[in-house]
Amino acid sequence: MSFVIRPAATDDLQHLYEMAKLTGGGFTNLPPDRNSLSSKLEGSEAAFLREGPEIVGETFVLVLENTKTNEVRGTCQLFTAVGHQYPFYSYRINTLTQYSKELDRAVTAELLSLVNDLGGTSEVGGLFLHPNERAGGLGLLLARSRYLFVAAHRHRFGNRILAELRGIIDERGGSPFWDAIGGKFFGMSFQEADEFNAIHGNQFIADLMPKHPVYIAMLDEEARKVIGLPHPSGRAAMRMLENEGFSYQGYVDIFDGGPTMLADTDRVRSIADAHHGEIVEDSLEKGEKALIAAGEFKDFRCCYGAREIREDGIAIDAQAAELLHVGKGDKVWSIAR
Structure with missing residues (x-):
């Protein structure tokens, strides 16, 4: 893609x-x-x-x-x-409940405040x-x-x-x-x-x-x-x-x-499940479908790709690496698709 x-x-x-x-x-x-x-x-x-x-x-x-x-x-x-x-x-939306002793009746009304x-x-x-x-x-x-x-x-x-x-x-x-x-x-x-x-x-x-x-x-x-x-x-x-x-x-x-x-x-x-890791391979052929992002502020980029989380870092596919302008040694954020 x-x-x-x-x-x-x-x-x-x-x-x-x-x-x-x-x-x-x-x-x-x-x-x-x-x-x-x-x-x-x-x-x-x-x-x-x-x-x-x-x-x-x-x-x-x-x-x-x-x-x-x-x-x-x-x-x-x-x-x-x-x-x-x-x-x-x-x-x-707030709820107001009022009660009348004489009528022995409670009335609940919803209000927009x-x-x-x-x-x-x-x-x-x-x-x-x-x-x-x-x-x-x-x-x-x-x-x-x-x-x-x-x-x-x-x-x-x-x-x-x-x-x-x-x-x-x-x-x-x-x-x-x-x-x-x-x-x-x-x-x-x-x-x-x-x-x-x-x-x-x-x-x-x-x-x-x-x-x-x-x-x-x-x-x-x-x-x-x-x-x-x-x-x-x-x-x-x-x-x-x-x-x-x-x-x-x-x-x-x-x-x-x-x-x-x-x-x-x-x-x-x-946000809670986002993984942050260093790229150890940028030519992964098969992996978990994911959203992958790289870069800070004006250099931020995000795309779909494939990832494999490893003990020493993360592997991503070549197309994602190209779209994100990253390679081995760069860090990326990712979340499973």
Whole structure:
């Protein structure tokens, strides 16, 4: 396979812009706006070049490149600490139970409370694979390469990590959840609010969104039934996250009500089980299928390959060695496929 994950560069702007136009909305981390994407790429390049150990709220953008055609066919992102520049808002589902002695009746109600208690958490997101490449495990390569990047640069990420999944979007491109809550206060459609958030951030939510909890029972049925559900296209991503150790803990996106998945960083499967070793052979003919990564920061690369873990190091196949620009004596991170 000729595909490799590498850091995005400013030269990738056109590729990312073309992919952003294919997302169908509700994809905040990949807006179809050149200026926003350009700023994101510039910030990412600065993050890859910074050498300090501090966690300062950066974004790393990775891309999937077909090395035979030099085309970028997918992308994913890592955020070292959300809420560093602007508060990171979520709704958290809480339960309130009240009892009336006169009626001898207890009533339990669920509420949506606006919170920013996930601030400082790292995030994996922004994953998009070109529709023509959705075969051969490339989506899995994009998703899990992020965890090998975290394993290789653990000091730049927090102790918790989250992933936001896009919520239910109707055939109009609108959000029943937004229409029932945010739309009532902002006079904006979901698409307008989502685009504004992608480009300008969500400080406007803090400025105008009511701070009191919202009783879920008072929302219309269309809004109630989508809370905490992923978009149909995100169900496979949710299963992958669960396989990595993420879980839904009652946090939902303030725009579309999609679920926020959380995990302890060091307990994410592809981080906890990642193997770090020195290459003792770079022409392995048969071995365990794996994701293999090499290089630090701007030199990071990840691909599929074959590995054999030995007492004195690790053996990898020749194609992986070529894609990763490594050989005997170099060190790699790997995880079984």
